[in-house]
Amino acid sequence: MSDRAHHAGILWIISAPSGAGKTSLSRALVQETTALRTSVSFTTRAPRPGEIDGQDYHFISAEQFAGMAERGEFLEHALVHGNRYGTGESWVKKQLFSGVDCLLEIDWQGARLVRERLPEHVVSVFILPPSLAVLAERLRGRGQDSDEVIARRLAAAREELLHYDEFDYLVVNEEFQRALEDLRCVVRAEHLRRNRQQHEEHTRLRTLLA
Ligand code: 5GP
Numbered sequence: 001m002s003d004r005a006h007h008a009g010i011l012w013i014i015s016a017p018s019g020a021g022k023t024s025l026s027r028a029l030v031q032e033t034t035a036l037r038t039s040v041s042f043t044t045r046a047p048r049p050g051e052i053d054g055q056d057y058h059f060i061s062a063e064q065f066a067g068m069a070e071r072g073e074f075l076e077h078a079l080v081h082g083n084r085y086g087t088g089e090s091w092v093k094k095q096l097f098s099g100v101d102c103l104l105e106i107d108w109q110g111a112r113l114v115r116e117r118l119p120e121h122v123v124s125v126f127i128l129p130p131s132l133a134v135l136a137e138r139l140r141g142r143g144q145d146s147d148e149v150i151a152r153r154l155a156a157a158r159e160e161l162l163h164y165d166e167f168d169y170l171v172v173n174e175e176f177q178r179a180l181e182d183l184r185c186v187v188r189a190e191h192l193r194r195n196r197q198q199h200e201e202h203t204r205l206r207t208l209l210a
Helices: 004-006 023-032 062-070 090-097 108-117 132-142 147-161 176-191 194-200 202-208
Strands: 011-015 036-037 074-080 081-087 101-105 122-128 170-171
Touching: 011 023, 011 108, 011 147, 023 101, 062 074, 062 081, 074 090, 074 108, 081 090, 081 108, 090 101, 101 108, 108 122, 122 176, 132 170, 170 176, 176 194, 176 202, 194 202
Parallel strands: 011 101, 011 122, 036 101, 122 170
Antiparallel strands: 074 081
């Protein structure tokens, strides 16, 4: 790990098949964790009822998206379930290099690209649903999408699951509080890594070793 990476925040990637509970878990984690901020992605998908522009996503047109991609303003972008999604690069880098952890809720394609771009900064977590039956039930229970969309997402869930082994950590979301606790442990453990502590505890170490 380079010296630059020691000073920077951790770039957290959380991926999961649609309906595994990634968004609720991420929200709960961010709410209780200081110096951890979620990147708001850009998408060409239409807002679902209750979704707020600038909060859930930056909802933009296909033309705007193409323009941003052309200007190289995305850290990564991908086509997911027929819509385009992308992570804005400048905001993320600004957080990281001021020592703030950043959380990306993105798919496996985006995770792969970000790992390639910023390998020293990324820690990735894959959220597993307890079963496909539970996943289907959760997708139906959301009640915001048509049957056709749900069927497409279930097929896509299998595709997403195939990539679990590209991630550093696996968390099973069978019971919300347990899964949240697992995430807390992962965050804590990563911050306790010697190469990060070495920077944060520089003065203490110097005194101890004097
Ligand atoms: P949804 O439309 O249900 O909010 O998200 C659909 C999928 O798109 C999810 O798997 C989510 O992780 C992924 N996604 C959301 N934002 C981004 C992004 O900025 N980049 C990539 N690659 N995937 C994203």
